Amino acid sequence: MFPMNLRSSPKPTGNALLARLGLGAADVDVVPAVRGHVLWEPDVQLETAVFPLSGMVSLVVSTEDGRSAEVATVGREGAAGVTPGLRPVPSFARAVVQIPGDMAHLDLARLRELAQSNDALGEVLDHWREVLLRQVMQGAACNALHETPERAARWIAMTRDRTDGDDLPLTQEFLAEMLGVNRPTVTLAAQDLAARGLIEYRRGTIRILDRDGLEGAACDCLRAGRAAYRQLLGA
Ligand SMILES: [Zn+2]
Numbered sequence: 001m002f003p004m005n006l007r008s009s010p011k012p013t014g015n016a017l018l019a020r021l022g023l024g025a026a027d028v029d030v031v032p033a034v035r036g037h038v039l040w041e042p043d044v045q046l047e048t049a050v051f052p053l054s055g056m057v058s059l060v061v062s063t064e065d066g067r068s069a070e071v072a073t074v075g076r077e078g079a080a081g082v083t084p085g086l087r088p089v090p091s092f093a094r095a096v097v098q099i100p101g102d103m104a105h106l107d108l109a110r111l112r113e114l115a116q117s118n119d120a121l122g123e124v125l126d127h128w129r130e131v132l133l134r135q136v137m138q139g140a141a142c143n144a145l146h147e148t149p150e151r152a153a154r155w156i157a158m159t160r161d162r163t164d165g166d167d168l169p170l171t172q173e174f175l176a177e178m179l180g181v182n183r184p185t186v187t188l189a190a191q192d193l194a195a196r197g198l199i200e201y202r203r204g205t206i207r208i209l210d211r212d213g214l215e216g217a218a219c220d221c222l223r224a225g226r227a228a229y230r231q232l233l234g235a
Helices: 016-021 108-117 118-146 148-161 172-179 185-197 211-217 221-233
Strands: 029-033 039-041 050-052 055-063 066-073 094-098 101-107 197-201 203-209
Touching: 016 118, 016 221, 029 108, 039 108, 039 197, 050 055, 050 108, 066 118, 066 148, 101 108, 108 118, 118 148, 148 172, 148 185, 148 203, 148 211, 148 221, 172 185, 185 197
Parallel strands: none
Antiparallel strands: 029 101, 039 094, 050 101, 055 066, 055 094, 197 203
16 A cells, blocks of 8 residues: 555555545545645644545644744545544644645544444554654654755655656745745755756656656655554555
8 A cells, every 4th residue: 555555556546544444435525625725724623534535735834934844744645634532623733735636534523433433443543643743753853854955855755655647746935835945945956856867847847757766865764754654554
């Protein structure tokens, strides 16, 4: 399944976590979401978990000076809004759709009911929350310790894991926001990756030319994230 084996996944869409929970189309509401769609703002009561069937959701934290940075990425391997105990709590990060796709919505109350009647299901959701926590922890270390080009390579490779093609609809401005760096810094990083023949950048699209090379250029946080998923949710 995801994300380590996505490279050979025969299934272009579908959510690996939903599949692990044994839930199907009848259990969820599928809503298509365009790029930039805000699933929720900070400080709203979370009552629905969102499982991307395709596309990608970013959890973004803004600071008081108006800047923001992505703190976690959720694609078809997981879900956003899986709260502790599957109970409603106020949101902390903004959840915004970065790569458009179909989003499966499932009420937390329903999910809680399912988890209460099935320990294994509750455990899968606990493990997913731990995977997400590890992603955030890895990201904190990555932001503090690693340089922008390797972080950019990691981010693009992570995005590629969650999508189906080598063309990613990402502007440099957006990439800068995701990495929490200014635009000139991200431009230099993109130029560096392009000069090495790993990506090509044009008008709001990043095309991956050499996926293996890109992964090689990424810091080891890319592999750590994949390993966390594998360890807790299996391949
Ligand atoms: Zn890193």
